[in-house]
Amino acid sequence: MTRYIRHAAAFCALLLVALLVNAARVQLLLAETYRDNPANRRDTIARYHQPRGDILVAGRPVTGSRDTAEHLRYERTYRDGPLYAPVTGFASQEYGTTLLEHTEDALLSGTDPVLAPLPLWNEFTRSRNAGGDVETTIHPAAQRAAYEGLRSRKGAVAAVEPATGRILALVSLPSYDPELLSGNGETARTAWQRLNADPDKPLLNRAVRQTYPPGSTFKVITAAAALEAGVAGDLDEPTDSPDPYVLPGTTTRLTNGARGCEDASLREAFTLSCNTVFAKLGVRTGLKDMASTAHAFGFNDEDLRIPFPVARSTFDTTVDRAQLALASIGQYNTRATPLQMAMVAAAVASGGQVREPYLVERTTRASGGTVSSGGSRPVRRAMQPGTAMRLQQLMRGVVEKGTGERAAIPGAVVGGKTGTAQHGLGNSGTPYAWFVGWAQDRSDIQPRVAVAVVVEDAAANRREISGGGTAAPIARSVMEAVLEP
Template sequence: MNKPLRHASVFSLLLVLALLIWATWIQVARAHSLDDNAHNPRMAIKEYSGPLGDILVGGKPVTGSAATSGDLKYKRTYTDGELYAPVTGYASQTYGTTQLEALNRGVLDGSDSRLAGPDQLLTRQRAKAGDVLTTIDPAAQKAAYEGLGSKTGAVVAIDPKTGKVLALAGTPSYDPGTFAGSSAADQKAWNALQKDEKQPMLNRALRQTYPPGSAFKLVVAAAALEDGLYGSVDEPTKSPDPYRLPGTVTDMTNESASAPCKNATIRTALQYSCNTVFAKMAVDLGQTKVAAQAKKLGFDDSKLDIPVRAAKSVYPSGMDASQTALSGMGQFDVTATPLQMAMVSAAIADGGTLMKPYLVDRTTDGSGGTLDRTEPAAYSRAMSSSTASQLRSAMTTVVERGTGTSAQIPGVTVGGKTGTAQHGENNSANPYAWFVSYAADGQGHQVAVAVAVEDSGAARADISGGGLAGPIAKSVMKAALGV
């Protein structure tokens, strides 16, 4: 063999060896990453090759599967899609998955290794899909959704003793079934939702933050009692009316000039929602102490998963004295999700212990056997039992003869706090209406509720926490307690 031919033969052999090595690398070392690549169409074909498992509410599926004529043999269907969209999220052949549909995908599509039996291990066929059982109370969820009606807003209800999320509703909402497939109609429905200025796909209960307004006064009151600034909710405070914001020539006043806010007790200040009292209280405590109390209740936690991650609620830092005063009434840069404010109420209702909120009770395999179960766990010791007891007492005064009378339920102990939060440049936009509450039926059953109404279409003068959000909270509490 002459020299040029020998060189060509060696070079060709090296190319063959390189090709074999690369093929082996692709088929063995990178097989798993290629299988899991979102752009691999085989993934979707496998995922939708059979009926999906279901998400259950109150023991009944709110999802299903329907046969199709395409390569993706099944698509997701939803029962009462708009009602449960903030809970389920969506599963779309074209646009992927979100929320419980995404976080429990392996169980729902049968790819979770815990579902595989001997047959699946040998044949590599998909196992029978499992189910996800939520903590949602269907009656409370329906009451929340129907209570919001045409308003823009959100509701969260929690069982204070366990942390179970009983209601997670938002409006406007959307039906995930309208874009679950891959047809032109599905694409049209998706595009319409993306262009909707009302943002129906935004999970307002978990992912939208609002200034909490006067509902935040519960946090400041807890800080004052825990710190010893005041010994009880019935001790007079040192609170002028009006109150001059420190370092300014601006006098803060109260909504009602006739309200007995001067040197009012915490009970009276909550009853009449006295801005001057809590602005002065926040300054007297200092932002560090208020921040510490807020953090115990869940503020500034960027990793709050239920298991869907909630947006971080914020108590700001680096404020001057006048800004600290405004933060005492839930303004300046204080922001909170409806979930966060339900957590505040839940901690007060449960004697000062804040339980970690959770949305999934358990996941099961294709035969109904339990794969995972969520056990109730404490999030924090948010306040002493004495402080919690005093705040519950003060909150009942708000409902019995204060700004929250719209939430009264005969035969049930109800405590609450209203909030009307300013927003927009120079308070130019209509305020947000809040109602944060708890209810106990005397038989060991409790529920904590937060309602935020972002837009009701009402005239500015008619917007109030008690007037708009209170009746919604009442209907949810009644449903959760079975009243």
């Protein structure tokens, strides 16, 4: 009998060893395989088992969390979702995350190691820290002014603070409600299919991910390049420019939309937005200096993050002289995001310095303690202060007695540049209306806001579209919102 007991005990011990070996094999050798298996929902369930941290605008949450009492317990909610969608993006149980919800996901979901006071203890207990909060630089009144200014038209607005690079407004229309995508049921799937099938692309963030021909707003950069290179000097000296201007090496005649451009001074040409003057000026300045100045303003930069990536604005460095003439008036292959053009206006406003824009003021723990701060970004010089001062004069002239009069604000100093950009095969597309500018109260030492507006109004009559008539009033309302005490 004893012998049978010994055999049974030995067999049980063997089974126990086999179980321990198998458990060790699973835990040590196969852990990653099981963890990454699509059928394993433990991480997903844990991820949504607690409320997500919030994204804040002026200290007020524009996001929240709703308890669904399901396995994936908490769904994301949004306050004024369409208004702030170009800032927040969406956080979906089914379709992942975008924009700030994506770049700040580790902090918002509580998985960022910086949130763990005792990392080893969290690893041992498999516990998760409460999600942190993200405080943005957005100015709520400016954001709403931009949104309501665009109304039902397609387009985008970007506004920055020249002295720091803080992004004050980021609007893209048409927009969407991110809350519709938060869950994993039929509502989310239907909304996802509808939004992706919409030809107006409401999920596209036009302010930072779409590039447009900047049209005459690019003449700010052409003027800066010519002044820096010494090709232009006195703002009131005649430029010896014909009207029309025959593009070098071709028989193509470039004309103007305004009269009085023949032999116009730089000041007159900027105010009237003379294509012939600036096309010839770009050719005289030369490709090397034009490309160098465009690059100094931020064109051809592939690494801009705010913190999510911004599409590269482009100035072609392989053009011939005829193509350079067109590129110098914001046509041909020249492309820019609205945020890039707001940076151009900000560089003029800040005396020639370009500060990288940023969207996150600071991040905090759920308890309120600061995790990180945004602060002012690195500075580079796009042009000399003297050149910037002369461009400020030119831009003030556009608003005071030129095509940008509808951007004027009583009691404020406003500078701007309008643009109407052609596009499409043979310029058949409805033109884009542009305005870039800056504003300061008369008591301010320097401008407080720089803005860029682009409107894609495909339903409008071509003759009724202009930067001064369509885009400038929107810019004015945004600048007014920032300047209001």
